[in-house]
Amino acid sequence: MKTELPGFWQYAEQNPKKIAVVEPGIGERTFGELLSNCNRLSHALRDRGLSRGDAIGVMLPNCATIFEIYFAAMQSGVYYTAINHYLAPPEIAYVLENSEAKLLFIHEQYRAQIEAALGKSDFEAGNCIWLSDDTAKCGYSALLSDYPDHLPETRPAGQTMLYSSGTSGRPKGIRPPLPELPPDDYMIARGWMVEQFGFRVGDGTHLLNGPMHHSGPLSYAAVSMHFGHTIVITGKWDAENALRFIERYKVSTTFMVPTMFSRILALPQDIRSQYDLGSLEAVIHAAAPCPVPVKQAMIEWLGPIIYETYGGTEGAGTSCNSEQWLKKPGTVGPPAPGMSLKVLDDDGNEVPTGEVGLVYLASTPGLGLPSYFKDEEKTTASRRDEFYTIGDMGRVDENGWLFLVDRQSDMIISGGVNIYPAEIEQALVQHAAIEDVAVIGLPNEEWGEEVKAVIKLGAEYQASDELTEDIKAFCAANLAKYKHPRSIDYIDELPRADNGKFYKRRLKEQYLAAKTAS
Numbered sequence: 001m002k003t004e005l006p007g008f009w010q011y012a013e014q015n016p017k018k019i020a021v022v023e024p025g026i027g028e029r030t031f032g033e034l035l036s037n038c039n040r041l042s043h044a045l046r047d048r049g050l051s052r053g054d055a056i057g058v059m060l061p062n063c064a065t066i067f068e069i070y071f072a073a074m075q076s077g078v079y080y081t082a083i084n085h086y087l088a089p090p091e092i093a094y095v096l097e098n099s100e101a102k103l104l105f106i107h108e109q110y111r112a113q114i115e116a117a118l119g120k121s122d123f124e125a126g127n128c129i130w131l132s133d134d135t136a137k138c139g140y141s142a143l144l145s146d147y148p149d150h151l152p153e154t155r156p157a158g159q160t161m162l163y164s165s166g167t168s169g170r171p172k173g174i175r176p177p178l179p180e181l182p183p184d185d186y187m188i189a190r191g192w193m194v195e196q197f198g199f200r201v202g203d204g205t206h207l208l209n210g211p212m213h214h215s216g217p218l219s220y221a222a223v224s225m226h227f228g229h230t231i232v233i234t235g236k237w238d239a240e241n242a243l244r245f246i247e248r249y250k251v252s253t254t255f256m257v258p259t260m261f262s263r264i265l266a267l268p269q270d271i272r273s274q275y276d277l278g279s280l281e282a283v284i285h286a287a288a289p290c291p292v293p294v295k296q297a298m299i300e301w302l303g304p305i306i307y308e309t310y311g312g313t314e315g316a317g318t319s320c321n322s323e324q325w326l327k328k329p330g331t332v333g334p335p336a337p338g339m340s341l342k343v344l345d346d347d348g349n350e351v352p353t354g355e356v357g358l359v360y361l362a363s364t365p366g367l368g369l370p371s372y373f374k375d376e377e378k379t380t381a382s383r384r385d386e387f388y389t390i391g392d393m394g395r396v397d398e399n400g401w402l403f404l405v406d407r408q409s410d411m412i413i414s415g416g417v418n419i420y421p422a423e424i425e426q427a428l429v430q431h432a433a434i435e436d437v438a439v440i441g442l443p444n445e446e447w448g449e450e451v452k453a454v455i456k457l458g459a460e461y462q463a464s465d466e467l468t469e470d471i472k473a474f475c476a477a478n479l480a481k482y483k484h485p486r487s488i489d490y491i492d493e494l495p496r497a498d499n500g501k502f503y504k505r506r507l508k509e510q511y512l513a514a515k516t517a518s
Contacts, residue, residue: 006201007184008071009035009151011228015202020225021064022232022249029064031228034071036149041072043147050102052077052156053178057101059083059092059110062212062233065131065140069105070222075183077156079175081163082213089116091171095163096123098173098374105140108132157183161373162215162313173373174313196319196336197282197307199253202228205279207245207254209234215313216287220255229253239263243275250279258290259496261298262435272301282307288501289404289422291429292329299326308332310402312390314370317341317361318402330426331401339363341387343396348384351395356405356418359394360387393420410504412441414449419483421451421504427478428453431471433461436494439485440508453485454507456494463490 008031012020016032023029050056056078060066073080081099083092092113096104106114106128118125130139157179163171179186206224208231210217221231232249234242242264245251264272280302286309299306304322310332311317318341320333335341342350343357351357363369369388371379382388393405406420413419421439428437436456441449455471457463468488475484495503 006226006228008222008226009038009075010184011202011226015228018202018228019230021067022230023064024232024235024245026063029067034064034068037065037068037144038071038075039149039151040144040147041068042076042152042155044143045072045076045078045103046152047147048103050076050078053079055079055081055099055101055161057081057083057096057099057104057106059085059104059106059114059213060131061085061107061109062208062217062235064233065135066212067222067225067231070218073158075152075155076158077178078158079161079178080158081161081173082218084163084211084213085110085113087113089113090120092117093121093123095171095173097121099161099163101127103127103129105129105131108138155183157181157186160215160218162213162218164313172375172378174370175373176315176370177368196321197253197284199224199227199229199282204229204252204281205232205249206230207232207234207242207249207251209237209242209254209256209260214287216255216257220253220284224253239267240271243267243272243277246277246280247275252279253282253284254280255284255286257287258285258294259288261285261290261294265294265297265301266435277302280305284309286310289426291426293430295325296329309336310404311361314388314390315361315363317359320401324401328397328401328403331397331403334399334401341396341400341402342384343394343402344384353398354395356393356395356420358389358408359392359402359404360384360389362387410440412439412449412451414441414444414447414451414482417482419451424451424453424475424479424483424485427475428455428471430478431474433457433467433471435459438494438502438504438507440504440511442508442511444486450486451483452511453488454494455488455490456492457490 012031012035016030018031019028020031020034021029056073058069058080070080081101083095104127108130114128129143132138135141159176159178161173161175163173204227206221206229208217208221212218225231232245232251234245282305283302284307295306299322306322308320309316316336317339318333319336320331324333325331340362342360344360345351345357369383391408393408393411395403395405406422410421411418412421424439425437428434434455435458438454440452442452444450471488495506497503
């Protein structure tokens, strides 16, 4: 695909003094500074014995240094594995062992977690490269000081190997094949990600909202930098602070998850109206379903600059702009350029238009199929020829546009009927009192499973029998009877990952444990 995407390395050589990363309250880093350290680290990785196909682990808060490490991996032929710093030590140990990381780049603030994790794995403490807020004196800086800052002579393209958030089980290492292209050309092959959203070369500022151990924030920040855009790092995310940064830094693009939309919309109108958001050109969202009224409100407020992509850490599948969504509210759009999709039944046959089945995606030809590292059974189960599934149920309309229904693993079967929790959640969240809701299936001796709704109320509402009856009446008016919750509970905060996805497995386990105990 022809594109103007120059690639980070080329752009940084040509524009060394341009600001690449802004960390409000901390400092700035230029493209030249990032490139210099990226090249030094590339030489260091080679000297430490890493070769094509090896992996490095990275456990850092969002910071400019992440980009140095990421781009070094991308021109060294190694896999970049970001480790979620919210994981417990046994989970960190699992990722280190499973990924076969040769080195771990780790911030001092996580020392206690890592020391506990090292006691549960064979990863050697000597392979930890420590970073601290005093970057001039940490082990990372000492490592770089021994190497030159010019481009390596050989530059095989690397890849990310990120781990799923583990919402339905143990995290899975998603390992795409290494590209058979130079790193600059590989980025050109991925140019559709930004061409869809109207990004301009060298002219833009991207607001980084989410943690870079997730694929969405990492991918869109990295691709923005390949375009020569400045990245502004928000730190701990706050709705009003995000608006403040958009105004202050004249942000043109950003990636968010639907939970962020809801929290911004929950701000009083007089606060939202204080900020000039006119610089925004594209707000991209993904990772979790966005309730129709929430997305409608965002488009009405900001205009037709809201874009959605559907896919996963495994790869992208569809994309949808505001005009497309307004024509067909709820859609996640047609296949993205170079992608294709099918909706199949359990036997691998395509289902008729409008019927629900398992969604299968196919990537841009030549980029290969993702696999689950060290899990051949799971990898095989996810594939149908050149197509793969990430476990979502959906349907396509007569134009081939996709509408998601739910995760296959979340589906409830009651009395032999398939019930999709996401459909019930989309309906319930439109009730004025409901801020957030999770629907799960619990065992029922007669029906197999029954529907339970766990609800977080808006701040101005209180749980009561009267409110429960009102919600049930709302269900009666908006949902078929077999989809109605048999029971409703209220909770202060629903368990969500920081990418917006529900930890439904945890929620369900809590209820099952309580039922067993009683």
